[in-house]
Amino acid sequence: MNQPLNRSTHAEAKTPPVRLVHLGLGAFHRAHQVFLTRQAEQESANPEFGYASFTGRSAGAALELQPQDGLYTLVTRSGDGDECQVIDTLVEAQPADNVERLVELLASPEVCVVTMTITEAGYYLADGFQLDTDNETVAADIELLRQGLEGTPQAQTAAGKLLVGLAHRRAAGLSGLAVMSCDNIAANGATTRAAVLGLAREVDAELAQWIENNVTFPSSSIDRITPATTDELKNEVAEMTGYHDNSPVVTEPFFSWVIEGEFPAGRPEWERAGVEFVDDIEQFENRKLWLLNGSHSLMAYFGQLRGHTTVAEAINDEEVRARVEDLWDEAAAHLTRPELNVPEYRTALIERFTNPRIRHNLAQIAIDGATKQRMRAAAILKAERSAGRSGEAAAFSIASWIAFAQQALQQDQELKDSRADEVTEALSAENPVPAMLALLDSELAQDAEVIDAITNQLKEL
Known part of the structure; x- marks a missing residue:
């Protein structure tokens, strides 16, 4: 005993x-x-x-x-x-x-x-x-x-x-x-x-x-x-x-x-x-938030929509993996300090994600998306838009979050989010995409190209 x-x-x-x-x-x-x-x-x-x-x-x-x-x-x-x-x-x-x-x-x-x-x-x-x-x-x-x-x-x-x-x-x-x-x-x-x-x-x-x-x-x-x-x-x-x-x-x-x-x-x-x-932590913070946490959120929503339950399952799905790499490409354009070692960091993330003995549940990561996606996908998307680019990969992560929340409500499942009431109200709006974007960032909610892109991505999802 x-x-x-x-x-x-x-x-x-x-x-x-x-x-x-x-x-x-x-x-x-x-x-x-x-x-x-x-x-x-x-x-x-x-x-x-x-x-x-x-x-x-x-x-x-x-x-x-x-x-x-x-x-x-x-x-x-x-x-x-x-x-x-x-x-x-x-x-x-x-x-x-x-x-x-x-x-x-x-x-x-x-x-x-x-x-x-x-x-x-x-x-x-x-x-x-x-x-x-x-x-x-x-x-x-x-x-x-x-x-x-x-x-x-x-x-x-x-x-x-x-x-x-x-x-x-x-x-x-x-x-x-x-x-x-x-x-x-x-x-x-x-x-x-x-x-x-x-x-x-x-x-x-x-x-x-x-x-x-x-x-x-x-x-x-x-x-x-x-x-x-x-x-x-x-x-x-x-x-x-x-x-x-x-x-x-x-x-x-x-x-x-x-x-x-x-x-x-x-x-x-x-x-x-x-x-x-370090003397200046901002890009180290963004490396973590955008590469690790950003891909986690993308996998949490898109991966679950594709029937996966863990990070290891999701990253071994070729479609999910491709979306993760696209998101990383967008984020990497704004992580330029040499000491960040972004290529090595990305390689290490894949090794960590595919660790078969760490069962990291996507449902756990998906909690509080209305708060997490502000610092993750929305931040990357804003950086891309400021650079004059579409930010399609970051927009797709937001679209996946919206689709995941819509599915949860349609199936009468609990929406595990500290802002669940706000999310529910946004999804019931005449046009839910700008309403959901407004929960993440007021500027993005006014960007017609972003709204159109996410609306089209939702149709695909």
């Missing part, structure tokens, strides 16, 4: 001090930031950086990991086999509503960095990096926090929770720290800054000024395919390790983390683990 996995049963596990805080505890965070922080330690036997990580909406991940003292098995899966490693860097797994503990940590001189994976919707920004104060959740946080930041008011947004913690850090007379987004969105540092400072200015002008002077918001580009955990994986881990793990993580061998920005309170030596620090 397998023994439970925790720090008493796994004698080799070390317990580092909590110096990092994360919002958005999930499988990707554990396969990426937590893993690379462990890899960056100078002395493996005496780790110096531990994570306290808080869940998003659901407390499920924290409830699974707490009995394990934060330990979990990371399974790195390649065509040659599996490699299992118990990760001991996650010291605390906390539910999202434990704002009291979050505040306590942010007011600690030991904590130097906050990282985040809360998805684009979690920043609550309108156009132009402006806080969406009309949003009900944001408005509720503003009303709550205006009553005072003392104690631990239960803010709902990530920015609201950070604001409470930063207010306590300031009150304790501590210096600032770094708040770094690890979400798949362009300019994620500027996005995070806009969300936190936007809320601070609505609540407390003096605190907003302190944040502006003392807190940094580095940008990052992150990459590692991490499928959802399944019961099958749990059983395989038990057989391979002899431990019963409630929450193992499976991932691919490849990883990438590119960072731009300053860390005023210090940070792990992530470069020891292969993390790149």
Whole structure:
């Protein structure tokens, strides 16, 4: 019988001090930031950086990991086999509503960095990096926090929770720290800054000024395919390790983390683990968003329309593969810096996509298309239109998304999108193509050639 996995049963596990805080505890965070922080330690036997990580909406991940003292098995899966490693860097797994503990940590001189994976919707920004104060959740946080930041008011947004913690850090007379987004969105540092400072200015002008002077918001580009955990994986881990793990993580061998920005309170030596620090991250962000994420979204919609369920199945379909290559050709025209190594990156992506032992479900990737396609296909299409070209391949990705959403509604299937109401309304419009484009970009929604191209592509689909 397998023994439970925790720090008493796994004698080799070390317990580092909590110096990092994360919002958005999930499988990707554990396969990426937590893993690379462990890899960056100078002395493996005496780790110096531990994570306290808080869940998003659901407390499920924290409830699974707490009995394990934060330990979990990371399974790195390649065509040659599996490699299992118990990760001991996650010291605390906390539910999202434990704002009291979050505040306590942010007011600690030991904590130097906050990282985040809360998805684009979690920043609550309108156009132009402006806080969406009309949003009900944001408005509720503003009303709550205006009553005072003392104690631990239960803010709902990530920015609201950070604001409470930063207010306590300031009150304790501590210096600032770094708040770094690890979400798949362009300019994620500027996005995070806009969300936190936007809320601070609505609540407390003096605190907003302190944040502006003392807190940094580095940008990052992150990459590692991490499928959802399944019961099958749990059983395989038990057989391979002899431990019963409630929450193992499976991932691919490849990883990438590119960072731009300053860390005023210090940070792990992530470069020891292969993390790149650059002066200008924009094209690195776009390489990831347009080549990896862009092709993922194309495969998620077009691949499912053709009956596929995984990335590996889709990329081995000659028609899907050709559409992916066309999209990459358009994107590559705007990724011109030599250090991006775009041809090698494309070759590596094909190898990753065809890994037969990483089951990356297209249905999982397809979630939240109305948000994801803004930064993926729509961004490529806008770049192509600005260059005087048609952007046909990017337009096809958008057409596939529209066709996929239409099919879901016609078949009375749940539309898994945080903007599902907006998508449903757009699809019911007299002309759904410009209505759907308006969800992605107002300029594209006014481009008659783009509308005609997508309308014709929909007929083909």
